[in-house]
Amino acid sequence: MEPKEQARLEEVIKLQNAMNAEARNELDVSEFEPTVGELDLPHLEVPPRTFIFHTDEGFGVNEGFLPAEVPCIIAAPGGCGKTYLLIQAAIAAACGAQWLHARALEPMKVLYLAGEEDKNEVARRLQSVLKSMGIFENKKMLELVGQNLRLFPRVGNNERLIDEEDNPTEIFKKLKFFLEKHPDIKLVILDPASKYMGCETEKDSAKAQNWVDLLWRLSLTEGKPSILVAHHTRKDSNKTTIFKASEKDLVPDLSMDDMRGSGGIINGFRWGMVLARREYDDNTERVFLKVTKANYSKRSGVLKFDPDKNHSGILKFSGATMENKEPTQSSAKMYTNNRWTPISHPDDDQDVLSKTEQDGPLNSLL
């Protein structure tokens, strides 16, 4: 039976239970009645978990990176490049390209609401990212982006999804209806989270939970899209610090606790990633990422990326490291020139290959 028809059947079951309860002048408690056996959970055919982006683990094995069908959060200090990074994610998902050290295995429909940008800025950033990703040179990829990505400036609008009484707002209802109408949309990006929160969401854990529940309702629409929101960390002051170039491999301590606001925000998401950007006294920069919450995929160590100055600052993966340890050499792979190639230092190719054979590259690092 089609999922839509299955959903209808479940609705009829609920209706019948509610009617029977009403006829007996009782509350409808049927939702708690069935046992695991009655629900046939042990034998239920469960589809494999899906992901928006995957990392290549070698030997044709892909590991899920950003999970599909759930609300996800990325947090970074202000001015760290979240919007730029998320536009990259949107484009990569839309045309099946690489994002960070991962890749969308197939093109998908994406909706991006840019809450802090006007039309010109959205276009400026889109063009910059398209250029840096080399999409302009690839007609097919550019076409896919054109067909699959919806990117809207939302600055100046009241975008709150939840009102002061914790009720869904008109914009939430529209967004939910739109996603129901377009179940082929698999990734929704709301940037920044604060623009889509209620007034007290960041301060009040219960209200935060209500807001995350609304994001879940979006994820539970027919197409089951991932809802990726961009949030701020508490470490905004980091951006003013200049680090010594010799300390480039010292990794910052990144955790979900860095995320701004109440614990309710962190708890409700199934996947969370924290970013930090450091400037060094040799005029270079490095971006550190860490998947700090991953209910359905592996948590990562700290992933290091260096902005590629020759390509508008697009982040190039330069290795991963466990925290509080000496950095290990990278044997992760990058997707370049239509194939996955190991990322390695010029003099350690042999080591990387042998390590890959022993452990599997990212397994040993993440």
Next chain:
Amino acid sequence: MKKRNPIWSVHDFSHAMANAISAVASPKLTKKADNKVSFNGFWRNGDKQNICVWLDKATWHDAKTGEGGGCKEFAKTAFNMDLAEFMNRYGALNPDPRSTTKLVPIVFQKQPSLGRTVHELWQHLQKVEIAREDVAGEWLIKKRGIESPRQVLNCGFANLHREKISIFDAQHQSFITHRVSLAPQIVVPLRGTASTEVKNLFFRSIVNVSKEEKSRLLPNVGGWTEPDGSPRAFGFPSLIKNSPHLIVCEGMADYFSVKFLINGNRDFLSIGAANADGLSKWAKWLVTTKYKGRVTVLYQIDEDENGALNTKRIGPKKAVEALRYLKENQVHAQLFDWPFYLRHTSSHPSRINDIADSLSTELTYRECGSHHLQEVFLLSLTIKKGL
């Protein structure tokens, strides 16, 4: 070139309206006082005196629906005719557009009657059924998915051919003429609880017409209620007391579908109530008469404006009312097990809002065959209860 209407006077309109009322409205419910005539909303099977026509102004008002206006609106609402058609039928013969003659006082007289009871009319309709094209039967087979309707429905339906107009009393002839002119009609009998005698006839258009014109009962012979207050229904309500398991459903289409699905099984009796509200009325009657068998309430899965299901919609709401009343009064009762039935008969449950839809959906998708539908239907009535 568009033909222009003659210029009628207010008196012409009043005259036509009065004629139309006297031809169609229930004489029992029609009262004239000075220039005001009160009567029942015969076009919506109304059985209360809540329509008023003011003959001095040729205006009218329906206290129930709030509708009203002049002669044109009356013609449209009550007869689905345009003004010219209405005036031609009910206005004075050869009307002179400039006529200023005084309106002849209208006297409401009983129409000459052929003296046939509704039951006799029904028998007559069935007699002339033979050797004519069975449009209604074909419709039931091809559009509603009811195989061999002449057998499974015990000839509980008839066609309404134009030549049958003459068998009806004069008071009904304009009504019947109008129904025949609208579209081909299927005629289905209504019976009461006291006997198998047919008490009224239900006329339903079998091609698309406006919702308001889709179906009507024969006027002036009582609607869905007997004079003693007991309900009428499609089927044989007089057999209820001897039936161990009664299925109460809504309307003609569901009644026919259930008849088809129980396939002559004598353990079950089905009746078709007027509508969702009729489910509650039947529940009250069953309690009053201390029915000892089991009742299955077969409701329609009504959706709200967003397509969602809830217990506040009319079908589920009235079914709950009926079920609660039956249970509170110790009548064994249950809702039809829609989840079980849908799960085992169709992969398109979203297309099924009532039991008639189940047959038409099967007709479209050919998923499991009518025998399977019949088996699962009977299981849906009994399986959980071990009956």
